[in-house]
Amino acid sequence: MNACSDMPGNMARKTGSHSEITGPRIRAAALHLFARHGYAAVSMRQIAAEVGVQAGALYLYTPDKQTLLFDLMRGHLEDLLQAWAAEPKGEGPLARLEAFARFHIRFHLDRPDAVFIAYMELRNLEPENFASIEALRKAYEDELETILRDGAASGLMRVPDTKLATLALIAMLTGVGTWYREGGRLSRDRVERIYWNMVRRAVGA
């Protein structure tokens, strides 16, 4: 049970003197198992087994199980915000709304496990971790709300309540992950287009 006759390479100019192979593998295994069975239902021993190490080895990479979950969620939401910031958005509220809808679907279809966890495991976060994650999520929602508010202000959209519309649209778009399966009846592009049409019409544009 070596799993690592392949070298750890030269490491550790940084303080985090841990393997750059095992660390990511632990995160991947935890992501997969948490998404499939839920945080509380997955034991550290199960995660370790999926990676091919003993349970004790996990603690070289994470101080405890709770932090492992928190890091996964924070990593996902930071990726989300960063990817959206880097997304080309076009000009005007309508173009931006389309960019948002398509981006959201694409991003979420690429990471079904992380999306599932970020939504389902909020209740398993300790209070301060929860607050930290909620702030990130709020920042993302604000991106959409700003678009809707601009759209309403300029008369291009009809949304009686931007906050409500924001949450309704995000719920709808995120829901795609609950049923979409790769290689299914509909292509990603077709899904993107159909959803975008529903979003556009829902805001009266």
Add this chain to the structure above:
Amino acid sequence: MNACSDMPGNMARKTGSHSEITGPRIRAAALHLFARHGYAAVSMRQIAAEVGVQAGALYLYTPDKQTLLFDLMRGHLEDLLQAWAAEPKGEGPLARLEAFARFHIRFHLDRPDAVFIAYMELRNLEPENFASIEALRKAYEDELETILRDGAASGLMRVPDTKLATLALIAMLTGVGTWYREGGRLSRDRVERIYWNMVRRAVGA
């Protein structure tokens, strides 16, 4: 309605079989705790403590923890189907769609805990229980899909893919439970109306 799968060794109700007080109290406590912390994170001892009995007493009312979860979910979905069947629906696809949207929001706002569980704890069901619950959920989705198909066939709605639209709309409507709080900024009736307008526009009607 929602009867327990297996009432323990006891026949008809002469002097009142099992306590008609404790049974429902267990279900209520389990509903509340499962919704708050998740099935896997809640112990039988915690449920018992909330009811005010010892853990062993729970087994007078349920054969095991899994069945307790299953009964909660089945009861909720059966109530949902029955309530929709009893709902006045009006005539024509558009009236039926409005009835569905408003019914769905109203029903789900009344039972946030049960809704949460029915969606989040699917992965904690053993395979045969899962299949049974999925069938009920599918039956409900079919109600909406039928409306959308009729609406599209009669030219009253524009939905390029009824299956996709069904799932998108249900996700949007169900999402209301994640943010709505009693006594908040918006009245139930206003929420219902805003959502219904978004639904109507989303299907191009």
Add this chain to the structure above:
DNA sequence: CCTTGAAATGAACGCTTGTTCAGATATGCC
């Protein structure tokens, strides 16, 4: 009064949990 039987207790079962840590193992550098 006694009998009945359901309702609940409280201790016990075998097992799993997250976490710790001394010791083994492997690798890179001198």
Add this chain to the structure above:
DNA sequence: GGCATATCTGAACAAGCGTTCATTTCAAGG
């Protein structure tokens, strides 16, 4: 070769898990 250091094992810990069951409590019926 030998030293240093990063990585991992394997056993151990206390605590908690779902579940069982002999025993107690207690209201009701004859």
